[in-house]
Amino acid sequence: MAEREHLRITGVHAVSALGRGADALLAGVLAGAPAFLPVRRFDTTGRRVTVAATLPEVGTLADELTDAVDRACRAAGLDRTHRAGAELFLATHGGPHSLPTPGGGDTAPEVPALAGHLARRCGLGGRTRTYTTACVSASTAVADAATLIGRGDLDRVVVAAGYLVEPDQYALFDAGRALAADGAVRPFSAGRKGLLLGDAVVAVVLESARAAAARGAPTVATVAGWGRAGDAYHPCQPHPEGHGLARAVEAALRRAGLPAAAVGYVNANATGTPYSDASEAAALGRVFGAVAGRIPVSSTKSVHGHALEASGLLELVVTVLTLGHGKLPVNAGWLGPDDTCPLDVITDAPRPAPTPHALTLNAAFGGANTALLVSAP
Structure with missing residues (x-):
């Protein structure tokens, strides 16, 4: 299978503070109402900030992930035989009480144990991989899966x-x-103060075009291109001119065989922090040049929060759902333009999708950057 043959997304499921399931996620991001509320899951006494985007009732991480994987597999129409040949790539740092601990102790099992569980x-009878590379964990897992499927290994x-969201x-x-501190995420906006955390449990089924066609599987979207690049600039801050993220976007475009002009939407990494949002805007300027200010951009973290290791997969699902629906989600929390972010930010209401192609971007501490280019079916 040629690497440029597009990878199929055949099943998705997502859980966030916007609700359970793809329909709830789509409705929530298009409504554009932020899901940040006071944290009730643990004590926030003495904290500067006391809000996050959390589900009111939630099971253990293991139970929530099991349900998400099962529902995504059902949505893709995977029977027992097809599941037996599928591999699992898991992105998470685990966290407290991911699995029941023998003897009732408080120490959480290692992430590989959670993947096997x-x-x-x-x-799922294939091998498992685990990804704990902070906020690019899930998008890196998708890129690896795309590479291995693209060259015919899987x-x-x-x-x-x-x-x-947990206390540590x-x-x-x-x-x-x-x-x-003001309880709102304001990506690319003047007056932005920082990020807020949010729940996310997500599963996506990725298949080769041949395997999907052999089953007559539905196609939710295609992953047309992917790219990864490092800044090697600073332990916490991206390069101010967005060098690493720009290279990741360029690699995704090359892999997809698409010109930059084909991109009609960017679901940005933007976390609402002053430095990183400006760096991302600079990266988009490097890639898209004079048209960068005319490509619709939003960061849906402004609605569902930052889900750390799970962010890349949640935002991938948001992007493919909104493309399929033909509407682009708003960037909540907007106060006004910032000269360091000269972008066409979607602020008032969802817009029609001008093309079937979109980018979803992620970045992490240590200078890691990923770009996934997806297309509506």
Whole structure:
């Protein structure tokens, strides 16, 4: 199979503070109403910030991931035989109480144990991989799956990702003054104060075009291109001119065989932090040149929050759902333009999708950058 033959997305399922299932996610991002509320899951006394985008009732991470994988496989029409040949790529750092601990202890199992547990429960008989590379974990897993399927090593991969807001990471981001003290995420906007965390448990079934066609499987979208690049600039900050992210986008376009002008929407990584949003805007300027200010852009983190390791997969699903629906989601929290972010940010209401092609971008501490280019079926 040629690497440029587009990878099929044949099944998806997502859970976030916007609700359970693809329909709830689509409705929530198109409504553009942020899901940030006071945290009830754990005590936030003494914290600078006390809000996040969390589900009111949630199971263990293992149970939520099992349900998401099973539902995505059902949506893709995978029977027991097809599941038995599928590999599982899992993006998560695990977190407290990911799995029941022998003897009732408090130590969470290692992430590989969680991946094996999920594969057994969902009937996935292939090998498992785990990704713990911070906020590019899930998008890196998708890129790896696309590469392995694209060169014919695999027919089918289930990529799953999960993050449930928990006290340890919350405390780290709050102590680092990365959380928005005004309780709103305002990507690319003047007056932006930082990020807010959010729940996400997501699963996506990826297949070769041949394997999907052999089953008569539905196509939710295609992954046309993918790219990864590093800044090697700073442990926490991206390059101010967005060098790494720009290279990742350029690689995705080359792999897809599409010109930059074909892109009609960017679901940005933008977290609402002053430095990184400006860097991302610079990266888009490097890639798209004079037309960068005319490509619709939004960051749906402004609605569902930052899901850390799971962000890349949640935002991939958001992007393919909105493309399929023909509407582009808003960038909530907007106060006004910022000269460091000269972009066409979608602020008032969803817009019609001008083309079937879109980018979804992610970046992480350490200078890691990913770009996934997806197309409506």
